[in-house]
Amino acid sequence: MVMRRGFTLIELLVVIAIIAILAGLLFPVFARAKAMAKQTACISNLKQIGDAITMYMSDYDDIFPHAVDASDKWAPQQWDQFPAFEAQIPYMPLMPVALHPYTKSDEVFHCPADTGTHVLDDHFPQVFETAPSMYAIYGSSYFFRTEIAFRYFSDTAFKLPAQVNVMFDGAGHWHVPYRAMEPTDDFDTYLDLRHEYRYNCLYGDMHAKSVTADQLQEAWNLQL
DSSP: OOOOOOOOHHHHHHHHHHHHHHHHHHHHHHHHHHHHHHHHHHHHHHHHHHHHHHHHHHHTTTBOOOOBOHHHHHOGGGGTTOHHHHTTGGGSOBHHHHHGGGOSOGGGGOOTTOOOOSBOGGGTTOBOOOOSOHHHHHSOSEEEOTHHHHTTOBGGGOSSGGGOEEEEESOTTTTSSSOOOOTTOOHHHHHHHHHHOEEEEEETTSOEEEEEHHHHHHHHHSOO
8 A cells, every 4th residue: 555645734834935935026027017018008099099189180270179188177277377278168178079080989098007086296286086087087098288279289380299298197106106196295295206107198299108207297398
């Protein structure tokens, strides 16, 4: 009769420890891969939106859509210093509505990493609650540099089209392992978080890429 020897408790504990170590090493890799896939999909969305804008412009004398984003529509006070622009907002459609005839699906406006916002990143600490996601509430994960629409710009009007931000993620925490800003954060915390954020951005020449908050701010600082 052959005696079969089972695993000892020590051997089982060693195997469990090895599995735990491997899991600890692999889970962050999987998480990063998943995050990169979402970022890639988000950039692809922006490129498709860029294509839709180009088709729109071909039908409207090379002029960008006279449209607004959700923050303009539901937080118009950010334009209080520009009353002529602010007065136009009630009569302007949302960007997804303006581009609907030129997009294959409304999902093109949905960043898969969109987990909503609590404040407007570039107008801290202005509250802008969008749970469970910006897309779910407003139909788009992206903001628009609406000054382009207010001024009835064409792409040929840009001095440096490859450096002008046209559309971009509604929040910078979607693509980094840092939390969203809260209205109760102090200014130093805001600066620390903002420094770590990244945004996918569509530029005036219709290329899209991931940029840091500082790079997005540089685009904002570019005069039209």
